Amino acid sequence: xxxxxxxxxxxxxxxxxxxxxxxxxxxxxxxxxxxxxxxxxxxxxxxxxxxxxxxxxxxxxxxxxxxxxxxxxxxxxxxxxxxxxxxxxxxxxxxxxxxxxxxxxxxxxxxxxxxxxxxxxxxxxxxxxxxxxxxxxxxxxxxxxxxxxxxxxxxxxxxxxxxxxxxxxxxxxxxxxxxxxxxxxxxxxxxxxxxxxxxxxxxxxxxxxxxxxxxxxxxxxxxxxxxxxxxxxxxxxxxxxxxxxxxxxxxxxxxxxxxxxxxxxxxxxxxxxxxxxxxxxxxxxxxxxxxxxxxxxxxxxxxxxxxxxxxxxxxxxxxxxxxxxxxx
Ligand code: ADP
Ligand code: TRP
Numbered sequence: 532x533x534x535x536x537x538x539x540x541x542x543x544x545x546x547x548x549x550x551x552x553x554x555x556x557x558x559x560x561x562x563x564x565x566x567x568x569x570x571x572x573x574x575x576x577x578x579x580x581x582x583x584x585x586x587x588x589x590x591x592x593x594x595x596x597x598x599x600x601x602x603x604x605x606x607x608x609x610x611x612x613x614x615x616x617x618x619x620x621x622x623x624x625x626x627x628x629x630x631x632x633x634x635x636x637x638x639x640x641x642x643x644x645x646x647x648x649x650x651x652x653x654x655x656x657x658x659x660x661x662x663x664x665x666x667x668x669x670x671x672x673x674x675x676x677x678x679x680x681x682x683x684x685x686x687x688x689x690x691x692x693x694x695x696x697x698x699x700x701x702x703x704x705x706x707x708x709x710x711x712x713x714x715x716x717x718x719x720x721x722x723x724x725x726x727x728x729x730x731x732x733x734x735x736x737x738x739x740x741x742x743x744x745x746x747x748x749x750x751x752x753x754x755x756x757x758x759x760x761x762x763x764x765x766x767x768x769x770x771x772x773x774x775x776x777x778x779x780x781x782x783x784x785x786x787x788x789x790x791x792x793x794x795x796x797x798x799x800x801x802x803x804x805x806x807x808x809x810x811x812x813x814x815x816x817x818x819x820x821x822x823x824x825x826x827x828x829x830x831x832x833x834x835x836x837x838x839x840x841x842x843x844x845x846x847x848x849x850x851x852x853x854x855x856x857x858x859x
Pocket of ligand 2: 536538540660663681
C-alpha cells in the first residue's frame, strides 16, 4: 500500500492556501492509502519560541484537520515531537548531507533575504524534513509548490544514505496539484502566514469581509477589458465557484464594464458558503479537548512504533546499535 505523509507547521492559524494547496489533497488521499499527517512543531521552533503559542497553534491545526474531514480511524494525526527519533535520524542524515545542497535551498535564501537572522535550525530545516519523510519510509508527499525543492533534497539525502549504508529508504515522490500549487494572498504574492496576506479557513463575519474587500487589484478603469488569470479575486474565485460561474466571470473580465468590487462581493459569499457549515463542527471539537488529545496521543504512539522499526535498521546499518534494551 502507498504510504502518504505530510506535515504542516503550527506557526499560526491555517489559511485557504494551506487548505487548497495541501490539506484538501491530504484528506482526499485517505481513501486508498495509508496516510500520516503531523504538526511540524520542531520545524516551527525555528520561528515560534513561545510554549503557549506553540501549544495553541498545534491544537488549532489538529482541530482544522479533524473538522475538515480527517478520519482518525484510518489516518494518523500526530505531533512531531511525539516521535523524537526524527531528531536522531536528522543528525545521521546531517552527516551525509553536503553543505552545498542546503546552501542552494530557496526557502532558506528567501528568508535570509527578508532579513530574518537565521539560526542553525533554519539552515538544516530540510534535513529534519527528510527525516520526517524517510523515518516512515513514505512514498508520496502531498504539498504546495513551495516545498518541491525540499522533496528533491529528501531524495538526494535518501540516495546518499542508501549508497553509503545500504538500501533502507524508498525515494519519495512529491504530489503537487498544478491548479492549486500556489494560491495567491491578498497582495498577490503567495499566500503565507509569514507575509500576513492570508485569508484564514475559519475567518468569518467582518474579518472575512475586510480581508476580501482589501484584496489588492490594479487600477484598470471599470469599462476596460481585463485579464482574469492574473487577477487575485478571479484566481481565488476559481477555487470555490462552479465551472459555469467561473466561465461567467471570465467573460465579464474580458468584455469590460466590470468593477473589482463586484467579484470581491461574490467571492465573499462563495467562501463563506464553502466553510460556514463546518464552523459549528469546529466549535464542537474545540469543546472536547480530551477527544482531540486521545487522537493525537494514540496516533503518535503508532507513528513512533513505525519510526522505531526504521531506526533499528538505520542503527544496524550505520554501525552503532544501542547495546541495551530500551527502558519500559
Ligand atoms: P506558510 O507559508 O503559510 O507558512 P506552510 O509553510 O506551513 O505555510 O505550509 C503548509 C502546507 O501548505 C505546505 O504543503 C505548503 O506547500 C502549503 N501551502 C502554503 N501556502 C500555500 C499557498 N499559498 N498555495 C499553495 N499551497 C500552499
Ligand atoms: N516544511 C513544510 C512546510 O513548511 C512542513 C513539513 C515539515 C513537511 N516536515 C514535512 C511537509 C514533511 C511534508 C513532509 O510546509
